[in-house]
Amino acid sequence: MSVDVNMSVTGNAPEALSVQQKLSSALGLAGIFIMTLSAFDVGFQPKTLWLTLSLVLVAAGIIWYTKASYAGLPEGIKNDGVYFKSLTNRGFWAYILGLVLTGFYIVLYFYPSWMGLNSEGDNTGIVALFDPLSKALSGNPASQWFVYGTLYTLAILGFGIKFLWKYRHNSYQRLRTFSVMFFQLGFAFIIPEVMARLNNDDFSLPYYNLVNIWPLNYYNFEQYRVDDFISAGSVGIGLLIFGVLSILVITPILTYKYGKRWYCSWVCGCGGLAETAGDPFRHLSDKSQNAWKLERWLVHSVVVFVVIMTTAVVYSYLNNGGYWLSGGAFLVSVASLLTLVFAWVMIYKREQLQKDAKYAAIGFFVLILALIGLHFTGISGNIFLFEAETLRSTYGFAVGAIFSGVVGVGFYPIFGNRVWCRFGCPMAAILGFQQRLFSKFRITTNGGQCISCGNCSTYCEMGIDVRAYAQKGENIVRSSCVGCGICASVCPRGVLKLENDTPAGRINSKEVLLGNDVDLMDLVNQNQKK
Amino acid sequence: MKQEHIVIIGNGISGVTLARHVRKLSDKRITLISSESEHFFSRTALMYVYMGHMKWNHLKPYEDHFWGKNRLELKQAHVEHIDAEHKQLTLDSGELFSYDKLVIACGSKPNKFGWPGQDAEGVLGLYSKQDLEQLEAWAPNNQVCKRAVIVGGGLIGIELAEMLATRNIPVTFLVREAHFWNNVLPVEEAKLIDRHIREHHIDLRLSTNLDEIITDEIGKVKAVKIQDTGEILDCNLVGLTPGVSPNIEFLKSSTIELNRGVLVNRMLETSASDVYAIGDCAEQREPIGKRPPVEAVWYTGRMMGETLAQTLCGNPMEYKPGHWFNSAKFFDIEYQTYGWVFPQPEEGHSDFYWEHEDGKKCIHIHFESDSRIFKGINTFGIRMRHEVFDHWLTQKATVDEVIRNLKKANFDPEFFERYENEMLEAFNK
Numbered sequence: 024m025s026v027d028v029n030m031s032v033t034g035n036a037p038e039a040l041s042v043q044q045k046l047s048s049a050l051g052l053a054g055i056f057i058m059t060l061s062a063f064d065v066g067f068q069p070k071t072l073w074l075t076l077s078l079v080l081v082a083a084g085i086i087w088y089t090k091a092s093y094a095g096l097p098e099g100i101k102n103d104g105v106y107f108k109s110l111t112n113r114g115f116w117a118y119i120l121g122l123v124l125t126g127f128y129i130v131l132y133f134y135p136s137w138m139g140l141n142s143e144g145d146n147t148g149i150v151a152l153f154d155p156l157s158k159a160l161s162g163n164p165a166s167q168w169f170v171y172g173t174l175y176t177l178a179i180l181g182f183g184i185k186f187l188w189k190y191r192h193n194s195y196q197r198l199r200t201f202s203v204m205f206f207q208l209g210f211a212f213i214i215p216e217v218m219a220r221l222n223n224d225d226f227s228l229p230y231y232n233l234v235n236i237w238p239l240n241y242y243n244f245e246q247y248r249v250d251d252f253i254s255a256g257s258v259g260i261g262l263l264i265f266g267v268l269s270i271l272v273i274t275p276i277l278t279y280k281y282g283k284r285w286y287c288s289w290v291c292g293c294g295g296l297a298e299t300a301g302d303p304f305r306h307l308s309d310k311s312q313n314a315w316k317l318e319r320w321l322v323h324s325v326v327v328f329v330v331i332m333t334t335a336v337v338y339s340y341l342n343n344g345g346y347w348l349s350g351g352a353f354l355v356s357v358a359s360l361l362t363l364v365f366a367w368v369m370i371y372k373r374e375q376l377q378k379d380a381k382y383a384a385i386g387f388f389v390l391i392l393a394l395i396g397l398h399f400t401g402i403s404g405n406i407f408l409f410e411a412e413t414l415r416s417t418y419g420f421a422v423g424a425i426f427s428g429v430v431g432v433g434f435y436p437i438f439g440n441r442v443w444c445r446f447g448c449p450m451a452a453i454l455g456f457q458q459r460l461f462s463k464f465r466i467t468t469n470g471g472q473c474i475s476c477g478n479c480s481t482y483c484e485m486g487i488d489v490r491a492y493a494q495k496g497e498n499i500v501r502s503s504c505v506g507c508g509i510c511a512s513v514c515p516r517g518v519l520k521l522e523n524d525t526p527a528g529r530i531n532s533k534e535v536l537l538g539n540d541v542d543l544m545d546l547v548n549q550n551q552k553k
Numbered sequence: 554m555k556q557e558h559i560v561i562i563g564n565g566i567s568g569v570t571l572a573r574h575v576r577k578l579s580d581k582r583i584t585l586i587s588s589e590s591e592h593f594f595s596r597t598a599l600m601y602v603y604m605g606h607m608k609w610n611h612l613k614p615y616e617d618h619f620w621g622k623n624r625l626e627l628k629q630a631h632v633e634h635i636d637a638e639h640k641q642l643t644l645d646s647g648e649l650f651s652y653d654k655l656v657i658a659c660g661s662k663p664n665k666f667g668w669p670g671q672d673a674e675g676v677l678g679l680y681s682k683q684d685l686e687q688l689e690a691w692a693p694n695n696q697v698c699k700r701a702v703i704v705g706g707g708l709i710g711i712e713l714a715e716m717l718a719t720r721n722i723p724v725t726f727l728v729r730e731a732h733f734w735n736n737v738l739p740v741e742e743a744k745l746i747d748r749h750i751r752e753h754h755i756d757l758r759l760s761t762n763l764d765e766i767i768t769d770e771i772g773k774v775k776a777v778k779i780q781d782t783g784e785i786l787d788c789n790l791v792g793l794t795p796g797v798s799p800n801i802e803f804l805k806s807s808t809i810e811l812n813r814g815v816l817v818n819r820m821l822e823t824s825a826s827d828v829y830a831i832g833d834c835a836e837q838r839e840p841i842g843k844r845p846p847v848e849a850v851w852y853t854g855r856m857m858g859e860t861l862a863q864t865l866c867g868n869p870m871e872y873k874p875g876h877w878f879n880s881a882k883f884f885d886i887e888y889q890t891y892g893w894v895f896p897q898p899e900e901g902h903s904d905f906y907w908e909h910e911d912g913k914k915c916i917h918i919h920f921e922s923d924s925r926i927f928k929g930i931n932t933f934g935i936r937m938r939h940e941v942f943d944h945w946l947t948q949k950a951t952v953d954e955v956i957r958n959l960k961k962a963n964f965d966p967e968f969f970e971r972y973e974n975e976m977l978e979a980f981n982k
Contacts, residue, residue: 520966
């Protein structure tokens with residue numbers, strides 16, 4: 024139970040689940056229980072039957088729970104009792120779920136053998152349970168990643184249905200949810216698995232989810248993948264080029280037109296899980312200014328880290344020769360590109376950056392150039408002072424595994440569903456940087472209609488204090504906004520609207536809100552005289 | 554030079570808006586006095602705490618460090634007396650507190666019309682933080698509160714009904730008018746909301762008045778008696794929500810001129826020098842346009858705060874609210890209004906009403922019959938742009954122009970179904 028002033032700590036509020044909700048939860052948990060038991064090799068045979076049973080039980084549990092929660096109720100916002108329930112108010116069950124999830128991620132990343140992964144012989148345990156499905160899709164036995172991918176997809180689909188039902192009155196929410204369900208099922212799960220079927224002795228493509236873009240997909244340009252792409256002929260080269268164009272051309276265009284939401288809340292798998300399974304925890308994000316400060320430093324540090332790491336990794340294998348691009352040329356291109364971006368921002372967008380952002384940008388830019396410079400002057404033998412491999416494994420461990428997985432999802436019930444997206448995702452940071460400076464997207468506020476109720480801020484998963492802008496009549500243009508549109512949905516007075524419009528006048532700070540008929544020109548002139 | 558000391562009684566939207574703007578414009582010393590809560594909170598959002606959508610801290614629009622950082626002094630006290638001659642306040646602690654300029658922004662209190670039993674335990678309004686705490690104590694669930702009766706069919710009454718319903722407490726809602734909020738809404742909209750209230754399983758009793766509140770031997774509510782029929786309804790909670798009136802009891806011992814509220818002129822000055830009044834508690838000596846002299850609305854409180862801040866900072870400015878606007882949400886149906894729509898079109902005015910077949914969305918437009926000048930719109934279940942309607946009202950656009958261009962005014966989220974063509978078709982018939 025929380026310690027701050029919560030008027031409902033009486034515990035008398037209707038926090039209890041209905042009978043149907045309890046039964047459906049039990050049904051879903053039974054599915055999980057089968058998978059858990061299978062870890063101890065209790066000999067579920069035939070596997071296909073037990074796997075199907077467990078997956079169906081989970082799906083049926085979620086759907087039944089959804090029906091029990093929303094069916095028969097009028098369409099509308101369904102946040103009643105969110106802060107009374109133990110699971111969604113950092114109570115006992117929230118911590119239990121947090122422990123279970125973090126535990127799962129730790130096993131998944133660091134002890135896959137506990138799940139029954141066996142690279143030498145036949146799988147056992149949970150991984151073996153999933154073998155039939157994996158063989159049906161890709162023809163190969165399952166791995167811990169296949170188990171994870173299947174459960175991940177199941178979560179997005181199941182809880183996606185729940186979200187669709189919850190917001191059935193809202194077309195924006197519905198379309199967006201269909202979209203993340205589609206990209207997860209198709210692009211992240213089925214297509215890469217089926218693509219693996221095409222692989223043979225002289226043609227091999229790496230596992231590639233086309234919409235998992237570098238730097239989120241931080242390993243996309245590692246040597247083994249690049250070698251695979253190149254050896255796979257024109258298809259592989261095409262995919263490699265697509266990977267490069269994705270970050271350099273495609274995402275900037277789409278982000279300019281629609282804001283970063285096109286990716287973060289319509290396409291991305293991390294976003295997909297956050298928006299569906301993570302939706303019940305969205306209000307737990309920290310809205311304080313301190314959290315915002317931490318977010319800016321942390322997420323941009325990760326960007327710098329991933330740029331340095333990837334540059335070092337790519338450089339080190341290019342430098343060994345055998346590629347049409349030399350290591351040196353690559354380094355010069357990276358330095359030129361960064362210089363171009365930096366110069367553009369400093370020349371055209373300087374006034375839109377806060378002081379600390381400016382200092383940070385200069386600092387980071389100088390740091391990267393200095394490191395590249397150090398290398399060329401021969402002062403440091405290693406690019407960026409460390410072995411590329413050290414950088415890579417550190418990033419993979421600290422960011423790839425701990426941050427995005429263990430903390431990012433494991434802490435959903437404690438810190439909210441977008442911890443990773445907000446504090447750690449370098450992709451979100453790059454898109455956000457662009458969204459802030461060069462995009463048509465904004466959340467418009469509706470004249471003087473805001474009553475400062477705080478629903479928008481409370482339910483912002485990215486921890487943006489939306490109300491702070493809305494009550495001033497100022498549009499919301501924030502780099503972290505993923506455009507989920509929930510602020511606009513929960514607003515009781517119709518104040519917020521996500522829009523793409525001309526970039527001019529996107530940020531519109533107002534002296535006096537609409538509705539008060541003071542002579543604004545008079546006021547502006549007087550203020551100038553002062 | 555010593556800075557002028559501005560003392561504000563009340564830390565609601567009016568007082569806080571004033572304080573913020575004065576701080577933006579000057580270095581004056583500012584003190585906000587309130588006995589209700591330490592920090593400013595959004596009164597309109599009280600309901601969401603009881604419903605479990607938010608916690609108390611979420612109602613506060615500014616973080617707690619905001620006040621110190623902006624040198625806005627907060628004093629938790631209740632003002633007992635104002636001595637306008639010596640510019641001095643007497644606080645409940647007995648302390649004397651001096652001011653250079655005094656702003657009364659003390660808001661409203663719920664109306665009570667002398668019903669027997671209206672002060673019993675278990676009877677409350679829904680206005681203050683304390684009301685919320687009472688409600689939590691008296692109606693935590695449907696075991697403790699087996700039925701609640703709400704008296705008064707306005708915005709607060711329906712909020713209270715929605716709140717209690719989320720805890721599965723059966724609610725009987727007594728509305729004096731023939732339909733919900735029919736003294737403000739035209740009958741079409743009022744009926745639409747009637748249906749929606751009943752869809753949420755509220756026992757809505759129209760054209761029904763309260764006779765008395767019946768208490769048990771220890772003075773606790775046990776039932777209400779309904780006028781006319783004499784029916785007795787057992788209940789554990791009575792919500793009295795027949796509107797609010799200025800909270801001016803504590804001013805009666807002062808020399809400040811009062812009527813229903815604190816009388817002010819267009820400069821928001823009271824009869825005492827260097828004493829001003831803004832927000833719910835202020836009463837305009839001369840009503841402004843078609844506005845009532847006392848306006849208990851979030852937005853007008855805010856606008857008075859914005860205006861008076863200019864005056865206090867050496868830029869004297871009359872309070873000139875622009876075109877009327879308001880909004881609310883009735884359970885799941887949002888309502889916005891721009892300009893004037895009355896229960897009946899005024900003399901020489903006509904109206905246009907369109908309702909969607911689902912019975913949950915509608916618009917109602919009033920206009921001058923001869924000149925066809927647009928006067929106002931009610932919109933339910935469809936969001937509209939404030940700026941566009943404000944512009945149309947200023948430009949005296951005709952109803953035809955408005956209907957033809959309604960698309961420009963739409964503020965619904967992307968991909969929502971649009972009804973402008975349907976409306977235009979209905980209008981042209």
